[in-house]
Amino acid sequence: MTGMRWVFIFSTLVSTVVFTARSQQPQECAGVSCEAAASGLRAFSDPSPQGLRGNGRACADCHIPSEHFQLSPASAEARYLYWQLRRQFDPAADDPLFRPIDANDFRSNGGQANDYTNLRELALIRVTFPLPPNVKLVDFSTGNTTAESSVDVWRAVPSVQNVALTGPDGQNPVARGPNSAGGYQRDARFGSLQEQARAAFQSHQELIDEPSQALLDDVAAFEKTVFSSPRAGALADGVRQGLAPLPNADPPLTEVETKGKVVFARACAHCHGGAGMSTTPLPVVVRYHDTATSCPRPVDTANPPRFVYAQCPPLLENNVRTYEFTTAAGQKIRRASDDPGRVLLTGFVGGAPPTDDWNKFDVPGLRGIRHTAPYFHNHSAATLEEVVDHYIAFFNFVRAQQPPGVFPPVASTNGVAFDRQIQPEEKAALVAYLKRL
Ligand code: HEC
Numbered sequence: 001m002t003g004m005r006w007v008f009i010f011s012t013l014v015s016t017v018v019f020t021a022r023s024q025q026p027q028e029c030a031g032v033s034c035e036a037a038a039s040g041l042r043a044f045s046d047p048s049p050q051g052l053r054g055n056g057r058a059c060a061d062c063h064i065p066s067e068h069f070q071l072s073p074a075s076a077e078a079r080y081l082y083w084q085l086r087r088q089f090d091p092a093a094d095d096p097l098f099r100p101i102d103a104n105d106f107r108s109n110g111g112q113a114n115d116y117t118n119l120r121e122l123a124l125i126r127v128t129f130p131l132p133p134n135v136k137l138v139d140f141s142t143g144n145t146t147a148e149s150s151v152d153v154w155r156a157v158p159s160v161q162n163v164a165l166t167g168p169d170g171q172n173p174v175a176r177g178p179n180s181a182g183g184y185q186r187d188a189r190f191g192s193l194q195e196q197a198r199a200a201f202q203s204h205q206e207l208i209d210e211p212s213q214a215l216l217d218d219v220a221a222f223e224k225t226v227f228s229s230p231r232a233g234a235l236a237d238g239v240r241q242g243l244a245p246l247p248n249a250d251p252p253l254t255e256v257e258t259k260g261k262v263v264f265a266r267a268c269a270h271c272h273g274g275a276g277m278s279t280t281p282l283p284v285v286v287r288y289h290d291t292a293t294s295c296p297r298p299v300d301t302a303n304p305p306r307f308v309y310a311q312c313p314p315l316l317e318n319n320v321r322t323y324e325f326t327t328a329a330g331q332k333i334r335r336a337s338d339d340p341g342r343v344l345l346t347g348f349v350g351g352a353p354p355t356d357d358w359n360k361f362d363v364p365g366l367r368g369i370r371h372t373a374p375y376f377h378n379h380s381a382a383t384l385e386e387v388v389d390h391y392i393a394f395f396n397f398v399r400a401q402q403p404p405g406v407f408p409p410v411a412s413t414n415g416v417a418f419d420r421q422i423q424p425e426e427k428a429a430l431v432a433y434l435k436r437l
């Protein structure tokens with residue numbers, strides 16, 4: 001299989017090369033120089049590109065090409081077990097996926113850390129943020145704020161497929177940056193693939209040398225050629241060329257899948273819109289969202305409960321930290337989350353729900369989504385069926401927050417009816433459609 005997928009990538013490169021060579025143009029692959037893309041591909045799987053010194057990891061150790069350029073728990077665990085097996089015979093055996101910075105006990109044991117629970121069981125990677133000046137962490141046992149100036153959150157490795165279709169798009173900006181109209185990473189904190197690659201080299205690969213701009217450009221060029229299917233690639237071509245209408249990236253659909261597409265348009269596309277399915281196209285719906293994927297999740301006290309989210313596994317509950325925010329008015333607000341998303345960039349809580357940055361994430365693209373389970377920033381949904389169940393709870397939750405008879409655009413197509421909800425009989429069709437993207 002690995003071979004097959006590489007063939008797809010290479011044949012895409014090669015066929016584009018052949019096509020453009022015939023037309024006597026400089027060789028172009030998916031809108032970038034083929035030479036740059038080829039060099040970026042080499043750097044992507046090279047632990048020391050251009051001889052730069054790091055921790056022995058390459059981009060491809062986490063964004064595994066044979067796994068649709070992401071990392072699944074099954075593959076992290078298999079690699080861990082194989083590493084341990086090899087260590088029985090060779091104490092120096094190494095797998096660069098496992099570096100102390102991504103061990104659970106890194107903060108207490110530093111370079112000796114070796115508890116890889118989050119990585120093995122959920123394929124989660126440590127991402128560290130400096131705390132905004134008005135934010136403190138709360139000690140779990142004493143309830144007092146701590147002297148910590150940074151916080152660790154644990155995030156799943158997104159695919160780099162289709163990044164040419166996602167990222168900043170200039171549409172429907174929010175009030176606060178960074179990247180008020182879309183970006184890369186789960187919180188959209190980077191505005192370009194170059195900026196993203198530089199940060200990845202420094203944080204995940206612990207490079208001690210500065211990567212050159214040319215290297216970053218090449219990596220970005222390569223990433224722009226990586227698609228989940230030739231259809232997604234053709235769509236990106238269309239976007240680049242400004243075609244109207246854009247090519248349809250869906251394959252031929254069955255009757256059931258077509259029904260699912262109609263459900264998607266009503267229940268999902270107001271957030272997962274645009275060519276990348278990652279743009280919130282309506283100015284009435286805010287660009288970044290809290291879709292209650294963080295842990296712990298809201299629990300309804302009404303009986304019978306009006307909404308029921310799946311409970312988070314204990315492992316994710318262990319990653320929860322309590323934050324204390326001091327608002328501009330001097331008010332202190334405490335909230336708990338395994339990953340509060342964009343608020344770590346802005347420190348802004350306490351406004352009306354759409355303006356508050358707590359637990360807000362960028363909307364990810366969905367092309368090729370069947371290949372990249374589990375889902376959400378913390379891998380808390382194992383399957384697309386679980387994702388859809390989560391959204392059923394989400395719409396019920398939104399309804400429960402509102403005064404009777406008032407429905408915000410996120411749950412209503414006309415502000416009057418609660419009609420974006422997925423009905424039980426629509427679930428199978430929606431999942432069938434998602435599996436065709
Ligand atoms: C240790 C594992 C690891 C390594 C090594 C790694 N990444 Fe990532 N990558 C991640 C994680 C985790 C995220 C999500 C981080 C976040 O949202 O804060 C991510 C996010 C990304 C994204 C954003 C995708 C999107 O849709 O927004 C891109 C692009 C990317 N990585 C490219 C790279 C490149 C290029 C390299 C090598 C220079 C690299 N990564 C190395 C784990 C890794």
Ligand code: HEC
Pocket residue numbers: 186264267268269270271272288289290291293294361362363364365366369372374375376377378387388391410422434
């Ligand atoms: C209110 C905006 C909003 C709506 C409506 C919405 N989504 Fe999402 N979606 C998001 C955000 C934000 C995330 C990122 C959450 C995270 O990473 O924790 C996301 C994540 C996802 C993911 C996980 C992607 C991944 O790579 O892990 C899937 C799948 C998904 N949504 C499908 C859907 C479907 C299907 C619907 C319709 C039933 C839908 N979404 C409706 C905002 C929305």
